[in-house]
Amino acid sequence: MKKIFSRPESMSKKPFHYCPGCDHGVIHRLIAEVIDELEIKNRTIGVAPVGCSVFAYDYFDVDFNQAPHGRAPAVATGIKRVRPDSIVFTYQGDGDLAAIGTAEIIHAANRGENITAVFINNAIYGMTGGQMAPTSLIGMKTQTSPYGRDAATAGHPIHMCEMIATLESPVYVTRVTINNPANLMKTKKALLNAFTLQKEGKGFSFVEVVSTCPTNWGKKPTDAHKWLTENMLPVFKLGTFKDTQGVEKS
Amino acid sequence: MSKWVINENLCKGCGICIARCPLKILAFADHLTSKGVHPAAMTDEAKCTSCAICARSCPDVAIEIYKEEK
Ligand SMILES: Cc1ncc(C[n+]2csc(CCOP(=O)(O)OP(=O)(O)O)c2C)c(N)n1
Numbered sequence: 667m668k669k670i671f672s673r674p675e676s677m678s679k680k681p682f683h684y685c686p687g688c689d690h691g692v693i694h695r696l697i698a699e700v701i702d703e704l705e706i707k708n709r710t711i712g713v714a715p716v717g718c719s720v721f722a723y724d725y726f727d728v729d730f731n732q733a734p735h736g737r738a739p740a741v742a743t744g745i746k747r748v749r750p751d752s753i754v755f756t757y758q759g760d761g762d763l764a765a766i767g768t769a770e771i772i773h774a775a776n777r778g779e780n781i782t783a784v785f786i787n788n789a790i791y792g793m794t795g796g797q798m799a800p801t802s803l804i805g806m807k808t809q810t811s812p813y814g815r816d817a818a819t820a821g822h823p824i825h826m827c828e829m830i831a832t833l834e835s836p837v838y839v840t841r842v843t844i845n846n847p848a849n850l851m852k853t854k855k856a857l858l859n860a861f862t863l864q865k866e867g868k869g870f871s872f873v874e875v876v877s878t879c880p881t882n883w884g885k886k887p888t889d890a891h892k893w894l895t896e897n898m899l900p901v902f903k904l905g906t907f908k909d910t911q912g913v914e915k916s
Numbered sequence: 917m918s919k920w921v922i923n924e925n926l927c928k929g930c931g932i933c934i935a936r937c938p939l940k941i942l943a944f945a946d947h948l949t950s951k952g953v954h955p956a957a958m959t960d961e962a963k964c965t966s967c968a969i970c971a972r973s974c975p976d977v978a979i980e981i982y983k984e985e986k
Pocket residue numbers: 716717718719735758759760761762763786788790791792793794799879
């Protein structure tokens with residue numbers, strides 16, 4: 667018997683604390699597969715956020731740091747600058763990256779730091795029990811928008827890829843999702859592209875993964891991807907917004 | 917040796933692998949694990965193509981896939 671699939675080397679053996687069906691687990695695994703494939707395990711340093719993935723450091727068998735809420739790109743900047751040979755990635759939710767940490771991500775992107783930023787957009791604050799995020803949809807009911815998000819008082823969903831793609835420095839800005847097996851493989855490819863660009867010293871890359879939070883959406887795990895497809899993808903359009911190196915063509 | 921191997925201690929019974937298997941040969945087992953969930957189980961391994969869609973979709977990396985060597 668030939669082994670076709672098993673846990674990647676760059677993952678620890680620790681079981682995830684995530685809720686049943688949460689996308690965080692799949693995205694962790696895809697990153698670990700990319701680290702294995704690029705043979706960068708010994709020089710990769712992750713930066714975990716505040717949010718459900720705060721314990722990401724327990725799940726990867728690579729060095730890790732855990733930044734104060736929203737500050738992962740600033741911490742990653744410091745690590746990369748003092749250890750330029752390391753491969754540094756951040757992993758942040760939408761509350762972390764698009765609310766409290768807006769300044770840090772925009773400026774790391776604008777400086778063109780040679781790091782890889784992975785952004786898990788599940789349109790909600792998962793860890794704290796389902797409050798509205800800057801990415802919550804118009805009309806979306808959350809703990810802090812019980813009548814649905816109202817643009818008049820809460821503004822519109824923030825499109826981080828589109829914003830970051832307006833900046834001069836970033837080399838790769840893409841939005842993907844893992845709502846079906848084909849898109850899951852595209853997400854893997856996007857992560858591979860982003861880490862490869864960093865390895866080659868090309869500059870800042872940003873991978874947004876439109877993701878689920880079955881628990882706070884009040885959806886069964888098997889219904890959550892359908893809800894994502896029908897409700898989130900029309901607002902958060904999949905695609906690549908910037909690819910200055912043509913990595914997707916090579 | 918099996919083509920489809922599950923670590924029941926990791927399975928949270930989310931059902932995503934069952935929903936995504938193109939051949940619909942996965943189902944919830946009757947028994948409960950120590951976590952109190954009905955884990956995913958193989959119902960007809962002869963049909964399994966070792967495509968690994970189930971394993972790649974599992975949020976808890978609970979499934980391993982093997983293929984018969986020709
Ligand atoms: C300075 C600070 N403010 C607020 C909090 C509370 N807090 C913890 S996680 C979180 C938001 C997490 O949401 P997100 O980043 O979307 O991650 P998810 O849990 O959805 O993956 C907040 C506001 C905190 N821990 N520290």
